[in-house]
Structure formats: structure tokens, C-alpha cells
Amino acid sequence: MAASSDNYREQAERCEAEAAAADLTLVRERNLRSAAAWHALANRQFKSEQARAVKEQLADAVRAQGLG
Known part of the structure; x- marks a missing residue:
């Protein structure tokens, strides 16, 4: 699959959700x-x-x- 900005944004959103759900500070960071x-x-x-x-x-x- 080719990389697209939408794919990258989905990954970012997933990381943000995991950060919000994390109990441990190091995991959240x-x-x-x-x-x-x-x-x-x-x-x-x-x-x-x-x-x-x-x-x-x-x-x-x-x-x-018709120039090219």
C-alpha cells in the first residue's frame, strides 16, 4: 500500500488514543x-x-x- 497523508494521520490518532488510555506515564509519553x-x-x-x-x-x- 502506498503511503498517504491519511494513513499517517490514522496512525497518529491511534497513538493519541493509546496515550489517553495509558495508565503509565512513560507509555503515555x-x-x-x-x-x-x-x-x-x-x-x-x-x-x-x-x-x-x-x-x-x-x-x-x-x-x-499541444506543446508537450
């Missing part, structure tokens, strides 16, 4: 750190997805004008 890492990956992937969409739109526009 570990899950919160994991959630932060997943959110960072999701944000990076989202930016990449947006850039790819813009690139594809430009390529389609060039093809439509």
Missing part, C-alpha cells in the same frame, strides 16, 4: 512522541501530494495546448 512523529510525516506527505497534483495539472495544461 512514548505514544505522544509517536503521534507527533506520525503528524510530521502526514504533513510532509500532504505537501508532497499537493506538489504532485500541481505538477500534474501543469503537465495536463501543456498537453492540452
Whole structure:
């Protein structure tokens, strides 16, 4: 399965839920750190997805004008 920002966000949400349910401080902190890492990956992937969409739109526009 290809990585997507939605997949990363789901992982982050799962870590946040596990953190909320944790009785031990160390487990809660570990899950919160994991959630932060997943959110960072999701944000990076989202930016990449947006850039790819813009690139594809430009390529389609060039093809439509018969330039490519």
C-alpha cells in the first residue's frame, strides 16, 4: 500500500488514543512522541501530494495546448 497523508494521520490518532488510555506515564509519553512523529510525516506527505497534483495539472495544461 502506498503511503498517504491519511494513513499517517490514522496512525497518529491511534497513538493519541493509546496515550489517553495509558495508565503509565512513560507509555503515555512514548505514544505522544509517536503521534507527533506520525503528524510530521502526514504533513510532509500532504505537501508532497499537493506538489504532485500541481505538477500534474501543469503537465495536463501543456498537453492540452499541444506543446508537450
